[in-house]
Amino acid sequence: QSALTQPPSASGSPGQSVTISCTGTSSDVGGYNSVSWYQQHPGKAPKLMISEVTKRPSGVPDRFSGSKSGNTASLTVSGLQAEDEADYYCSSYAGNNILVFGGGTKLTVL
Amino acid sequence: QVLLQQSGPGLVRPSQTLSLTCAISGDSVSSSSTAWNWLRLSPSRGLEWLGRTYYTSRWNNDFAVSVRSRVTINPDTSKNQFSLRLNSVTPEDTAVYYCARGRMSTGLDYWGRGTLVTVSS
Numbered sequence: 001q002s003a004l005t006q007p008p009s010a011s012g013s014p015g016q017s018v019t020i021s022c023t024g025t026s027s028d029v030g031g032y033n034s035v036s037w038y039q040q041h042p043g044k045a046p047k048l049m050i051s052e053v054t055k056r057p058s059g060v061p062d063r064f065s066g067s068k069s070g071n072t073a074s075l076t077v078s079g080l081q082a083e084d085e086a087d088y089y090c091s092s093y094a095g096n097n098i099l100v101f102g103g104g105t106k107l108t109v110l
Numbered sequence: 111q112v113l114l115q116q117s118g119p120g121l122v123r124p125s126q127t128l129s130l131t132c133a134i135s136g137d138s139v140s141s142s143s144t145a146w147n148w149l150r151l152s153p154s155r156g157l158e159w160l161g162r163t164y165y166t167s168r169w170n171n172d173f174a175v176s177v178r179s180r181v182t183i184n185p186d187t188s189k190n191q192f193s194l195r196l197n198s199v200t201p202e203d204t205a206v207y208y209c210a211r212g213r214m215s216t217g218l219d220y221w222g223r224g225t226l227v228t229v230s231s
Binding site: 002032034036038040045046047048050051052057089091093097098099100101102103104 | 147151155156157158159172174175208210212214215216217218219221222223224
Protein backbone atom coordinates (compact mmCIF):
# COMPACT_ATOMS: atom_id res chain seq x y z
CA GLN A 1 0.00 0.00 0.00
CA SER A 2 1.72 3.17 -1.23
CA ALA A 3 1.43 6.38 0.76
CA LEU A 4 0.28 8.41 -2.26
CA THR A 5 -2.59 7.29 -4.50
CA GLN A 6 -2.23 7.23 -8.27
CA PRO A 7 -4.52 5.66 -10.87
CA PRO A 8 -2.99 2.40 -12.07
CA SER A 9 -3.39 3.34 -15.71
CA ALA A 10 -4.00 6.23 -18.07
CA SER A 11 -4.11 6.49 -21.82
CA GLY A 12 -4.42 8.90 -24.71
CA SER A 13 -3.94 9.13 -28.44
CA PRO A 14 -0.96 10.84 -30.05
CA GLY A 15 -1.35 14.60 -29.87
CA GLN A 16 -3.86 14.49 -27.04
CA SER A 17 -3.32 15.57 -23.44
CA VAL A 18 -3.48 13.30 -20.43
CA THR A 19 -3.40 14.15 -16.72
CA ILE A 20 -2.24 11.82 -13.96
CA SER A 21 -3.29 12.52 -10.40
CA CYS A 22 -1.42 11.91 -7.15
CA THR A 23 -3.47 12.16 -3.97
CA GLY A 24 -2.00 12.38 -0.51
CA THR A 25 -2.84 14.21 2.68
CA SER A 26 -2.14 17.51 4.37
CA SER A 27 0.92 15.82 5.91
CA ASP A 28 2.61 15.26 2.58
CA VAL A 29 1.33 16.58 -0.77
CA GLY A 30 -0.84 19.26 0.78
CA GLY A 31 1.70 20.38 3.33
CA TYR A 32 4.76 20.98 1.19
CA ASN A 33 5.64 22.21 -2.29
CA SER A 34 7.96 19.23 -2.66
CA VAL A 35 6.17 17.02 -5.15
CA SER A 36 8.24 15.38 -7.86
CA TRP A 37 7.31 13.26 -10.85
CA TYR A 38 9.40 10.49 -12.41
CA GLN A 39 9.16 8.71 -15.73
CA GLN A 40 10.36 5.13 -16.00
CA HIS A 41 10.68 3.13 -19.18
CA PRO A 42 10.96 -0.67 -18.89
CA GLY A 43 14.38 -1.77 -17.69
CA LYS A 44 15.55 1.82 -17.18
CA ALA A 45 16.12 3.95 -14.11
CA PRO A 46 13.50 6.54 -13.19
CA LYS A 47 14.01 10.00 -14.68
CA LEU A 48 13.08 13.21 -12.89
CA MET A 49 10.48 15.07 -14.97
CA ILE A 50 9.02 17.60 -12.51
CA SER A 51 10.33 18.88 -9.17
CA GLU A 52 8.88 21.22 -6.58
CA VAL A 53 5.38 20.75 -8.05
CA THR A 54 5.94 22.74 -11.25
CA LYS A 55 9.65 22.93 -12.13
CA ARG A 56 11.01 21.17 -15.19
CA PRO A 57 14.65 20.08 -15.05
CA SER A 58 16.82 21.01 -17.99
CA GLY A 59 16.13 18.82 -21.00
CA VAL A 60 12.57 17.86 -20.06
CA PRO A 61 10.15 18.85 -22.84
CA ASP A 62 7.70 21.62 -22.01
CA ARG A 63 4.91 19.20 -22.92
CA PHE A 64 5.27 18.01 -19.33
CA SER A 65 3.77 20.22 -16.64
CA GLY A 66 2.88 19.86 -12.97
CA SER A 67 0.36 21.44 -10.65
CA LYS A 68 -1.17 21.01 -7.22
CA SER A 69 -4.49 21.73 -5.59
CA GLY A 70 -4.95 20.90 -1.95
CA ASN A 71 -3.80 17.35 -1.30
CA THR A 72 -3.71 16.35 -4.96
CA ALA A 73 -0.87 16.92 -7.38
CA SER A 74 -1.16 16.39 -11.12
CA LEU A 75 1.13 15.72 -14.05
CA THR A 76 -0.12 16.75 -17.46
CA VAL A 77 1.43 15.51 -20.67
CA SER A 78 0.35 17.56 -23.66
CA GLY A 79 0.80 16.61 -27.29
CA LEU A 80 1.29 12.94 -26.43
CA GLN A 81 4.06 11.16 -28.27
CA ALA A 82 4.82 7.48 -28.55
CA GLU A 83 7.94 7.83 -26.41
CA ASP A 84 5.84 9.14 -23.52
CA GLU A 85 4.52 5.62 -22.96
CA ALA A 86 6.04 4.67 -19.61
CA ASP A 87 5.34 4.32 -15.92
CA TYR A 88 5.02 7.55 -13.95
CA TYR A 89 5.56 7.92 -10.22
CA CYS A 90 4.90 10.87 -7.94
CA SER A 91 6.74 11.53 -4.70
CA SER A 92 6.37 14.01 -1.88
CA TYR A 93 8.23 15.08 1.20
CA ALA A 94 6.15 13.86 4.15
CA GLY A 95 7.82 15.66 7.06
CA ASN A 96 10.20 14.12 9.61
CA ASN A 97 12.77 13.57 6.85
CA ILE A 98 10.64 10.99 5.07
CA LEU A 99 10.04 10.69 1.33
CA VAL A 100 6.93 8.89 0.07
CA PHE A 101 5.93 7.67 -3.37
CA GLY A 102 2.77 6.83 -5.25
CA GLY A 103 2.07 3.37 -6.60
CA GLY A 104 2.74 4.40 -10.17
CA THR A 105 0.63 4.96 -13.29
CA LYS A 106 1.14 3.12 -16.54
CA LEU A 107 0.63 5.59 -19.39
CA THR A 108 -0.36 4.02 -22.70
CA VAL A 109 -0.23 5.94 -25.96
CA LEU A 110 -2.97 4.45 -28.09
CA GLN B 111 27.92 14.71 -15.58
CA VAL B 112 27.15 12.67 -12.49
CA LEU B 113 27.37 8.90 -12.79
CA LEU B 114 26.31 6.39 -10.15
CA GLN B 115 27.71 2.88 -10.55
CA GLN B 116 26.03 0.18 -8.49
CA SER B 117 27.60 -3.11 -7.46
CA GLY B 118 26.66 -6.06 -5.31
CA PRO B 119 25.26 -9.59 -5.43
CA GLY B 120 22.03 -10.38 -7.19
CA LEU B 121 21.10 -13.30 -4.94
CA VAL B 122 20.80 -13.24 -1.16
CA ARG B 123 19.65 -16.08 1.07
CA PRO B 124 16.72 -15.52 3.46
CA SER B 125 17.76 -14.18 6.89
CA GLN B 126 21.09 -12.97 5.47
CA THR B 127 22.23 -9.41 4.77
CA LEU B 128 21.79 -7.60 1.47
CA SER B 129 24.78 -5.37 0.66
CA LEU B 130 25.06 -2.93 -2.24
CA THR B 131 27.51 -0.16 -3.08
CA CYS B 132 27.05 2.96 -5.19
CA ALA B 133 30.22 4.58 -6.56
CA ILE B 134 29.96 8.26 -7.41
CA SER B 135 31.71 10.12 -10.21
CA GLY B 136 31.18 13.77 -11.04
CA ASP B 137 30.19 14.73 -7.49
CA SER B 138 31.27 14.07 -3.93
CA VAL B 139 29.59 11.98 -1.29
CA SER B 140 30.69 14.73 1.13
CA SER B 141 28.85 17.46 -0.77
CA SER B 142 26.77 19.58 1.57
CA SER B 143 24.28 20.52 -1.15
CA THR B 144 22.70 17.14 -1.79
CA ALA B 145 21.94 13.71 -0.34
CA TRP B 146 22.59 10.14 -1.37
CA ASN B 147 19.60 7.83 -1.39
CA TRP B 148 18.65 4.18 -1.75
CA LEU B 149 15.31 3.10 -3.19
CA ARG B 150 13.76 -0.11 -4.49
CA LEU B 151 11.10 -1.09 -7.00
CA SER B 152 8.97 -4.22 -6.75
CA PRO B 153 5.63 -5.25 -8.24
CA SER B 154 4.04 -5.53 -4.81
CA ARG B 155 5.35 -2.33 -3.21
CA GLY B 156 5.99 -0.06 -6.20
CA LEU B 157 8.79 2.46 -5.85
CA GLU B 158 9.88 2.76 -2.23
CA TRP B 159 12.42 5.15 -0.68
CA LEU B 160 14.58 3.30 1.84
CA GLY B 161 16.83 5.99 3.25
CA ARG B 162 19.66 8.43 2.70
CA THR B 163 22.95 9.75 3.98
CA TYR B 164 24.14 13.33 3.71
CA TYR B 165 26.76 15.65 5.12
CA THR B 166 26.18 18.99 6.77
CA SER B 167 28.69 19.72 9.48
CA ARG B 168 28.42 16.04 10.36
CA TRP B 169 27.06 12.91 8.75
CA ASN B 170 23.31 12.35 8.90
CA ASN B 171 20.99 9.46 8.05
CA ASP B 172 17.26 9.16 7.57
CA PHE B 173 15.35 5.93 6.99
CA ALA B 174 11.91 4.78 5.95
CA VAL B 175 9.80 3.48 8.81
CA SER B 176 9.28 0.18 6.98
CA VAL B 177 12.97 -0.77 7.09
CA ARG B 178 14.36 1.40 9.89
CA SER B 179 15.16 -1.49 12.21
CA ARG B 180 17.06 -3.42 9.50
CA VAL B 181 18.86 -0.85 7.35
CA THR B 182 22.24 0.86 7.39
CA ILE B 183 23.48 3.43 4.87
CA ASN B 184 27.11 4.50 5.16
CA PRO B 185 29.33 6.89 3.23
CA ASP B 186 32.89 5.99 2.27
CA THR B 187 34.77 9.20 1.63
CA SER B 188 38.01 7.44 0.69
CA LYS B 189 36.29 5.77 -2.27
CA ASN B 190 33.63 8.42 -2.90
CA GLN B 191 30.80 5.96 -2.57
CA PHE B 192 28.01 4.94 -0.23
CA SER B 193 26.52 1.62 0.71
CA LEU B 194 23.29 -0.07 1.69
CA ARG B 195 23.01 -2.94 4.12
CA LEU B 196 19.63 -4.54 4.79
CA ASN B 197 19.69 -7.40 7.25
CA SER B 198 17.33 -10.28 8.01
CA VAL B 199 16.00 -10.27 4.46
CA THR B 200 12.94 -12.22 3.35
CA PRO B 201 11.54 -12.95 -0.12
CA GLU B 202 9.48 -9.74 0.26
CA ASP B 203 12.77 -7.81 -0.05
CA THR B 204 13.19 -9.07 -3.61
CA ALA B 205 13.30 -5.94 -5.79
CA VAL B 206 15.35 -3.79 -8.10
CA TYR B 207 17.45 -1.56 -5.88
CA TYR B 208 18.52 1.93 -7.00
CA CYS B 209 20.89 4.52 -5.64
CA ALA B 210 20.08 8.14 -6.42
CA ARG B 211 21.31 11.66 -5.75
CA GLY B 212 19.03 14.40 -4.57
CA ARG B 213 17.14 16.17 -1.87
CA MET B 214 13.58 15.42 -0.84
CA SER B 215 12.52 18.98 -1.58
CA THR B 216 13.98 19.22 -5.07
CA GLY B 217 13.80 15.66 -6.37
CA LEU B 218 16.22 12.86 -7.20
CA ASP B 219 18.07 13.94 -10.32
CA TYR B 220 20.64 11.21 -10.93
CA TRP B 221 20.05 7.49 -10.58
CA GLY B 222 22.08 4.32 -10.80
CA ARG B 223 21.04 1.71 -13.33
CA GLY B 224 19.50 -0.55 -10.71
CA THR B 225 20.40 -3.96 -9.30
CA LEU B 226 17.94 -6.83 -9.24
CA VAL B 227 18.29 -8.54 -5.88
CA THR B 228 16.48 -11.82 -5.39
CA VAL B 229 16.01 -13.25 -1.92
CA SER B 230 15.78 -17.01 -2.26
CA SER B 231 17.23 -20.14 -0.82
